[in-house]
Amino acid sequence: MSGQPGESSAAGQARAVERYYQFHSRIYDLTRWTFLFGRGTILRQLAGLAAPQRILEVGCGTGRNFPDLKKWFPRAHLTGVDLSEQMLAIAAQKVQGGNITLLRQAYAEPVHGRGEAFDLVLFSYALSMFNPGWEQAVEAAWEDLAEGGLIAIVDFSHTPFQWFRRWMGANHVRMEGHLWPRARQKFVPVIDERVRAYGGVWSYGIFIGRKHS
Numbered sequence: 001m002s003g004q005p006g007e008s009s010a011a012g013q014a015r016a017v018e019r020y021y022q023f024h025s026r027i028y029d030l031t032r033w034t035f036l037f038g039r040g041t042i043l044r045q046l047a048g049l050a051a052p053q054r055i056l057e058v059g060c061g062t063g064r065n066f067p068d069l070k071k072w073f074p075r076a077h078l079t080g081v082d083l084s085e086q087m088l089a090i091a092a093q094k095v096q097g098g099n100i101t102l103l104r105q106a107y108a109e110p111v112h113g114r115g116e117a118f119d120l121v122l123f124s125y126a127l128s129m130f131n132p133g134w135e136q137a138v139e140a141a142w143e144d145l146a147e148g149g150l151i152a153i154v155d156f157s158h159t160p161f162q163w164f165r166r167w168m169g170a171n172h173v174r175m176e177g178h179l180w181p182r183a184r185q186k187f188v189p190v191i192d193e194r195v196r197a198y199g200g201v202w203s204y205g206i207f208i209g210r211k212h213s
């Protein structure tokens with residue numbers, strides 16, 4: 001569901017999302033704290049569970065999570081992947097001199113290549129925008145993770161209101177609770193919770209799971 005007629009392929013989704021962030025990148029950090037809940041929580045939870053050395057954030061956007069990742073995991077190497085040039089340009093300003101690699105691409109294949117696999121793959125309000133492509137992204141994350149590594153997903157889950165689902169669809173977000181069953185099936189759940197936002201207008205989810213072959 002992209003909200004853009006004729007944009008139903010993964011390449012079409014990528015183009016539509018890229019266009020969307022040409023404007024939204026300018027107001028992203030100012031506005032998103034009012035509704036992208038749970039990002040601080042999931043990073044705190046991760047810090048209590050593991051000390052990853054190699055971290056991948058898929059759909060890292062403006063790098064909003066980078067300072068917290070650096071705070072909790074100061075020795076880790078961070079890799080951020082995103083398809084939006086404008087979002088990555090803002091992320092780059094936040095990480096000057098840091099132990100970090102930024103890649104501009106749509107995430108549908110593993111990115112670790114011949115390098116070491118990651119200990120943590122984070123999707124923070126990203127997967128719900130991969131429509132189509134979220135299943136491939138979960139598969140790619142599995143491939144990108146070392147055995148015993150963690151996947152962490154914080155994202156929109158579902159809403160009882162059709163008007164809200166439609167509104168979110170027009171903003172490229174699919175809100176059908178579709179991410180969690182697949183995450184549970186693929187990874188061994190460590191934390192798996194849904195939380196109501198704004199009195200239940202929508203719920204978001206936090207999932208942390210471990211890769212075991």
Ligand SMILES: C[S@@+](CC[C@H](N)C(=O)[O-])C[C@H]1O[C@@H](n2cnc3c(N)ncnc32)[C@H](O)[C@@H]1O
Binds near residue numbers: 062
């Ligand atoms: C809502 S923002 C989240 C940014 C950041 N993770 C955060 O928590 O603030 C979603 C990001 O995912 C990126 N994105 C969407 N589809 C993507 C895809 N197929 N591959 C890589 N990045 C994608 C967008 O460009 C955008 O920067």
